[in-house]
């Protein structure tokens with residue numbers, strides 16, 4: 001794969017209950033409201049712990065603009081997740097934010113990141129959204145979608161273990177520091193493109 005392949009990433013994707021779409025500067029109010037309600041739950045998220053207070057509207061709009069820029073340049077892909085009409089009065093509510101990042105075009109593999117809005121938690125909506133983002137990654141040509149969770153992030157571990165197609169592969173000790181600078185163990189989860197055949201036979205003789 002190559003960077004140019006990411007241009008095929010859809011700007012939006014619908015699922016049974018959700019709309020995933022690329023965020024932008026006009027989403028400032030949605031992002032601000034969602035993050036400010038959910039920040040206390042983002043204990044293991046670096047950007048959330050680096051903050052000294054709630055998002056202002058301007059900061060959230062700037063963030064939406066940056067995410068759009070990253071998406072367009074292919075440095076990472078971003079989807080804002082919203083509830084659709086089936087949610088009635090809750091239609092349009094923010095469910096979370098998902099990104100695809102750390103592309104390795106040689107492998108080719110990609111890493112998933114996700115934060116959910118606490119007000120929509122526990123309904124399987126983030127699961128539905130993450131599965132849709134995983135599908136997008138496979139459609140783009142990646143053969144492996146991986147997700148890392150701090151070994152102490154019990155809710156995220158439970159969530160990743162419940163994702164259809166994902167497997168807990170093991171622990172990476174001292175892999176990266178947590179938001180407070182302490183070395184951590186990260187747990188690796190991954191899904192492989194359906195039908196992918198892994199080499200198991202010895203390679204051909206030279």
Ligand SMILES: CC(C)(COP(=O)(O)OP(=O)(O)OC[C@H]1O[C@@H](n2cnc3c(N)ncnc32)[C@H](O)[C@@H]1OP(=O)(O)O)[C@@H](O)C(=O)NCCC(=O)NCCS
Pocket residue numbers: 041042043044045114115116117120121122123124125126127128148149150153155156158159162
């Ligand atoms: C990780 C995170 C996204 C998981 O969110 P979540 O609310 O647990 O995810 P879901 O909304 O998909 O909820 C799954 C739950 O909904 C339940 N559920 C309810 N209705 C459902 C339905 N129709 N379909 C599927 N699941 C359903 C599931 O059984 C599951 O419940 P359980 O946790 O008791 O097993 C969220 O906890 C979060 O944002 N954490 C903070 C940020 C973070 O740490 N991100 C991860 C970094 S690695």
